[in-house]
Amino acid sequence: MDSTVANNDATATPTDGHGAALFAGFLGWTLDAFDFFLVVLSLTAIAQEFHRSDKEIALSITLTLAFRPVGAFIFGLMADRYGRRIPLMIDLVFYSVVEVATGFAHSFATFLVLRALFGIGMGGEWGVGASLAMEKVPARLRGFLSGLLQQGYALGYLLAAGCYFFVFPRWGWRPMFFIGGLPALLGLFVRFKVKESEVWKKTRHPNWSDLGRAVLSNWKLFLYLTLLMMMMNFSSHGTQDMFPTFLQRQWGMKPTQRAAITAISMVGAICGGTLIAFLSDRFGRRRAMIAAFICAIAVVPLWAYAPSLTLLVVGAFLLQFMVQGAWGIIPAHLSELSPDSVRGFLPGFAYQCGVLLAGSVAYIEAILAEHTSYANAMALTAFVVFTLAAVVVAMGREKKGIEFGA
Secondary structure, three states: OEOOOOOOOOOOOOOOOHHHHHHHHHHHHHHHHHHHHHHHHOHHHHHHHOOOOHHHHHHHHHHHHHHHHHHHHHHHHHHHHHOOHHHHHHHHHHHHHHHHHHOOOOOHHHHHHHHHHHHHHHHHHHHHHHHHHHOOOOHHHHHHHHHHHHOHHHHHHHHHHHHHHHHHHHHOOHHHHHHHHOHHHHHHHHHHHOOOOHHHHHHOOOOHHHHHHHHHOOHHHHHHHHHHHHHHHHHHHHHHOOHHHHHHHHHOOOHHHHHHHHHHHHHHHHHHHHHHHHHHHHHOHHHHHHHHHHHHHHHHHHHHHOOOHHHHHHHHHHHHHHHHHHHOOHHHHHHHHOOHHHOOOHHHHHHHHHHHHHOOHHHHHHHHHHHOOHHHHHHHHHHHHHHHHHHHHHHOOEOOOOOOOO
16 A cells, blocks of 8 residues: 655755765766666677677676676665765776776676676666665655656666767777776765765664664565566666667668667656656656556557657657656655665665566577567567566555655
8 A cells, every 4th residue: 555645844854965965876877877888789899899699798788787786785785884975986986997997808708707897886886876865855856856866877878879879980889988987086076075864874783783684674575676676677678778789680770870769769768767757756656657667568569660760769769758757766666665774775786686687688689589580579578578567566565755764
């Protein structure tokens, strides 16, 4: 059952400095996604240089996703024990170094190792950044600001597409990864501008044993959140990771065309993620997410089987509008469902375990495409995962507007 919304702005959660915390979380997630999607966009070029097939490079994407729970586990526990700021700074610098090193990878084996290490950094950022931001923003605006925060991911994809458009045709894929050193500068911003979470200060654990007991006592919630995030990641990665390859193999598009259409789809993602998350503040988290998935199902035929380029662009825009519309609610929804004392760890670790369980989707789509077509593979995947995601969302609870630290 839905809980009663907390309408009183004078909550127990101090919102001083929430702008800086939201900006840090948003930009950290943006740069995370930017680095991740450079591989997605460059997949065929990397495959050619290392003399590998599409599905082997797609396996590197799966490897990155598989190691994200490791980062969420390490940095999430640190966030609940030592505060949100220090783990966030360490994580930003770590994945910046790994990303720059990817541009120097001299063999496919080295490339795979670096993508696994990047997965650790990527997995650590979301949970820590989201808990810090959501604990600081006003409860009445939590859904809307959650949408802004989560769309850092779509913006990262958009920036990656722009980088691919301008850099790749001239210099190839390696220089794009050198730009991935930028998050290290964001670490300095966190150090000097972002204040620690007051909720964490009031609910911090005195020792590791106490934290361990708190984590274990919420195992049922963890299992549900993991199932939810598995379906959410099937929905997003199943419609994004192989989309540029779909455009190349199914439509015969050149790199600049693929980048342009991908960028347009991410504009739709940003619009949908912000708008639908805003509506969730009024109509509820679950209702908004289920409505978004139902609409996404209706758009699948246009997205996968568009008879013209114009309709393909419209389908790509609308599908990501709906998918990221549902995703925009996730930072608020998971933060509200998680107890104060494990909010740094539980949402992020469940999120990344869901990524792990859904991480094979790009590889599965590549295999399906070998036996049918990319259009059929993408459409079948999208229809199934959207339907299951709506069911899982409906199974859960909701605590919209709950006061943190009360």
